[in-house]
Amino acid sequence: MSEKRDTQDQAEFREYCRRWLEENRPPAPSFRLPISPIEVSSEEQRQYLCAWQKKCHAAGLVGTDYPKEYGGHGHKGFQAIASQEMGRAGVPFMINVIGLGMAAPTILVHGTEDQKRRFLPPLLSSDEIWCQGFSEPGAGSDLASAATSVVREGDNWIVNGHKVWTSLAHFASWMILLGRHTKADKYNGLTYFIAPIRDAKGVTVRPLVKITGETGFNEVLFEDVVIPDSLRLDEVGKGWTVAMTTLTYERGAAEGAGSGGGTSVEEYVNELIALAKRTKRGAATAWDDAVVRDKVAQIAIRAEGLRQNARRMRIEALVDHPMRIPLQSKVLITELIQDLSALGVEIAGPHASRYLGDPGAPDGGHWPHAYMNSYGMTIAAGSNEIQRNILGERVLGLPKSK
Amino acid sequence: MALTKDLGFGPDEQLVRDQARKLLSDSVPVDKLRVLVARDHHEAYETKIQPASWDDGLWKQMVELGWSALSVPESAGGLGMKTIVSVALAEELGRVAVPSPLPATLAATAVLKAAGATAWLEKIAGGEAATLAITPESGSWEPGDTDVEARAAGAGVALHGKAAFVQDARKARLLVVAAKSAGGVALYVVPVDAPGVTVTPDRIVDLTRDQATVTFDGVAVDAKSVAAGEGKGKAALETALPTILTLLAADACGAAEWQLQTTADYAKSRVQFERPIGFFQAVKHPLVNVMLGIDRARSLTYAAACAIDEDPADALRLARMAKAAASDAAAFASDRSVQLHGGIGFTWECDVHLWFKRQKHTEQLFGNATQQRAHLARILEAAV
Numbered sequence: 001m002s003e004k005r006d007t008q009d010q011a012e013f014r015e016y017c018r019r020w021l022e023e024n025r026p027p028a029p030s031f032r033l034p035i036s037p038i039e040v041s042s043e044e045q046r047q048y049l050c051a052w053q054k055k056c057h058a059a060g061l062v063g064t065d066y067p068k069e070y071g072g073h074g075h076k077g078f079q080a081i082a083s084q085e086m087g088r089a090g091v092p093f094m095i096n097v098i099g100l101g102m103a104a105p106t107i108l109v110h111g112t113e114d115q116k117r118r119f120l121p122p123l124l125s126s127d128e129i130w131c132q133g134f135s136e137p138g139a140g141s142d143l144a145s146a147a148t149s150v151v152r153e154g155d156n157w158i159v160n161g162h163k164v165w166t167s168l169a170h171f172a173s174w175m176i177l178l179g180r181h182t183k184a185d186k187y188n189g190l191t192y193f194i195a196p197i198r199d200a201k202g203v204t205v206r207p208l209v210k211i212t213g214e215t216g217f218n219e220v221l222f223e224d225v226v227i228p229d230s231l232r233l234d235e236v237g238k239g240w241t242v243a244m245t246t247l248t249y250e251r252g253a254a255e256g257a258g259s260g261g262g263t264s265v266e267e268y269v270n271e272l273i274a275l276a277k278r279t280k281r282g283a284a285t286a287w288d289d290a291v292v293r294d295k296v297a298q299i300a301i302r303a304e305g306l307r308q309n310a311r312r313m314r315i316e317a318l319v320d321h322p323m324r325i326p327l328q329s330k331v332l333i334t335e336l337i338q339d340l341s342a343l344g345v346e347i348a349g350p351h352a353s354r355y356l357g358d359p360g361a362p363d364g365g366h367w368p369h370a371y372m373n374s375y376g377m378t379i380a381a382g383s384n385e386i387q388r389n390i391l392g393e394r395v396l397g398l399p400k401s402k
Numbered sequence: 403m404a405l406t407k408d409l410g411f412g413p414d415e416q417l418v419r420d421q422a423r424k425l426l427s428d429s430v431p432v433d434k435l436r437v438l439v440a441r442d443h444h445e446a447y448e449t450k451i452q453p454a455s456w457d458d459g460l461w462k463q464m465v466e467l468g469w470s471a472l473s474v475p476e477s478a479g480g481l482g483m484k485t486i487v488s489v490a491l492a493e494e495l496g497r498v499a500v501p502s503p504l505p506a507t508l509a510a511t512a513v514l515k516a517a518g519a520t521a522w523l524e525k526i527a528g529g530e531a532a533t534l535a536i537t538p539e540s541g542s543w544e545p546g547d548t549d550v551e552a553r554a555a556g557a558g559v560a561l562h563g564k565a566a567f568v569q570d571a572r573k574a575r576l577l578v579v580a581a582k583s584a585g586g587v588a589l590y591v592v593p594v595d596a597p598g599v600t601v602t603p604d605r606i607v608d609l610t611r612d613q614a615t616v617t618f619d620g621v622a623v624d625a626k627s628v629a630a631g632e633g634k635g636k637a638a639l640e641t642a643l644p645t646i647l648t649l650l651a652a653d654a655c656g657a658a659e660w661q662l663q664t665t666a667d668y669a670k671s672r673v674q675f676e677r678p679i680g681f682f683q684a685v686k687h688p689l690v691n692v693m694l695g696i697d698r699a700r701s702l703t704y705a706a707a708c709a710i711d712e713d714p715a716d717a718l719r720l721a722r723m724a725k726a727a728a729s730d731a732a733a734f735a736s737d738r739s740v741q742l743h744g745g746i747g748f749t750w751e752c753d754v755h756l757w758f759k760r761q762k763h764t765e766q767l768f769g770n771a772t773q774q775r776a777h778l779a780r781i782l783e784a785a786v
Binding site (some may be wrong): 273290293300301302305317332399401 | 416681694701775778782783
């Protein structure tokens with residue numbers, strides 16, 4: 001449907017993406033692929049997914065909007081089309097999700113010319129994997145209370161601290177790191193760095209195990225780690241401002257350097273209908289139950305509402321407050337995925353008790369797994385409770401909670 | 403065909419909407435609305451015939467500004483503007499909850515346009531308010547379900563039976579009637595004061611509208627009265643249905659936005675436990691949830707309005723989604739607007755009940771959220 005709004009150039013590019021994806025779809029691996037980049041845990045998964053991202057990057061489907069001198073394709077405004085088509089084609093996702101979605105746009109906005117030329121090309125091609133060092137044991141929803149210390153010593157900085165929920169750290173070369181250079185000022189006491197992870201002296205990466213039973217994210221300990229000042233992003237004391245740029249992209253309020261692949265929300269709605277139609281309930285099916293149809297229709301409306309919010313967001317005359325829709329997207333998408341996964345579990349009934357690896361599990365155990373995994377998204381990037389505070393305060397003008 | 407990037411809402415469309423927003427906020431402030439419809443609770447609910455007060459002068463002003471002619475094609479003397487303009491106007495009418503024949507007239511216009519009834523559209527463009535008399539007493543909203551029969555009478559036809567849930571019947575001059583006969587459903591246009599027409603007002607909850615049951619006791623109709631001939635009425639009603647649903651969704655969105663802003667303002671000023679109550683997350687978060695619901699409904703409403711003009715094959719799916727989402731948003735905004743105002747919110751004196759009642763009415767018209775989703779599930783199923 002969105003293609004009906006394409007200009008001729010966009011339509012041609014979309015057609016190119018479709019054809020390329022059709023011809024280059026990678027063969028299914030012999031091992032199980034996780035449902036999103038944050039569960040990638042084995043070396044064979046990493047190799048397979050890195051090879052795929054590299055191929056997509058070479059073909060112009062990743063880094064599409066980015067300038068050529070930084071390893072991009074200089075095709076501004078076309079990333080969204082490539083990402084849509086990858087979603088639609090149901091091909092594997094891009095492994096370097098933190099890099100593409102958060103590090104790249106942050107470096108593009110705040111980085112020096114040298115930083116852009118050094119870091120963006122291998123990020124886009126996935127030759128270097130990125131992770132994000134924001135959350136700490138004592139800094140979750142209240143991110144600005146981050147305590148990892150960065151102390152200047154000549155041309156270097158010495159880092160000590162503890163970062164948690166760090167997806168992809170076990171494969172990462174680099175981390176975007178929010179550090180504290182002074183305790184005197186909560187917000188202006190933060191400075192932002194690009195921190196070396198792989199083989200860096202004093203860095204320890206330990207896997208954390210999620211409720212799904214998978215690893216894929218980690219805790220990262222820094223003990224007297226030395227970082228050159230050339231890896232500082234923007235000015236000393238500007239860390240919070242830079243972090244807000246990152247979060248704008250993380251929360252889906254702006255388009256990053258590429259995403260795509262994996263299963264789109266629209267496809268999940270169709271899969272719910274298909275699941276309901278083949279799930280037997282006596283002589284009938286779950287789809288014959290009007291309550292089930294109503295619940296599926298509710299999910300479909302929420303999914304379409306998200307698409308149409310994105311469309312309306314660009315039309316100034318039809319929005320009342322510039323941040324009103326962008327600030328909603330994180331809450332809406334994560335709760336939609338949670339609720340639609342829970343509905344899949346409800347429709348599958350007793351069959352949903354069977355988990356990954358059970359031959360009798362509907363869709364390979366996807367529904368209970370996706371449901372449990374969805375809590376990562378409603379909690380991450382500022383829990384949805386914090387998002388609602390932000391919306392209430394910034395958009396509705398209600399009194400601040402802190 | 404390429405869909406427009408701006409949903410068809412360009413500078414011309416915005417001009418009409420902004421002008422409407424200004425005129426309505428200037429001419430229908432809340433205190434004036436109260437004087438019009440809620441001066442006295444005995445008068446509102448206990449008199450023999452419920453009053454249906456409205457401002458005829460405001461209607462004349464709307465006609466002069468061309469609002470009744472907006473969606474009438476240029477070939478019928480109208481302005482031929484896009485559906486999204488009427489939809490944006492309906493949103494503004496909901497925001498001020500003004501009693502007016504305009505929403506009913508816009509719905510009737512959609513049906514007459516689908517029927518190609520140029521002569522009657524000219525009358526509407528000229529300022530004659532119209533309303534749909536197409537619904538049976540059962541409350542079925544299915545196009546073509548009607549209790550009115552067209553029977554042969556001499557050289558012509560006479561209408562017998564009754565139409566229920568006729569919106570703003572006491573503000574309208576013309577009735578668009580769906581009548582069945584052996585040849586199928588036809589549409590006729592009949593003046594409300596034609597011999598044999600009786601308008602019996604319902605006593606309704608909503609104080610910003612009126613509603614009636616209209617009986618037809620051998621109402622003679624001639625060839626000029628025919629908007630869609632026998633067997634052609636149902637198709638015209640089906641074609642117009644997405645527009646009717648989208649206009650209602652827009653009304654609900656506008657009203658819900660008033661409810662949200664009014665309640666948020668109250669939460670900023672009402673102090674309890676030494677703080678404005680909007681500080682508390684038990685107040686803040688539900689208000690945010692009201693906003694999320696409104697924005698989903700608004701986005702779907704504009705998308706449906708755009709599809710009606712640019713992608714008609716997809717219009718009913720989006721219109722059903724819009725009406726479902728808007729009905730849910732209306733219900734939740736209404737619920738929180740009364741509850742979060744606390745004790746005062748439960749009184750006649752507080753303004754929120756006027757919008758609450760309008761929303762309850764809008765939610766049900768042409769099918770509530772559950773009914774829309776039941777239809778929608780069948781559309782989705784066919785696409786899998």
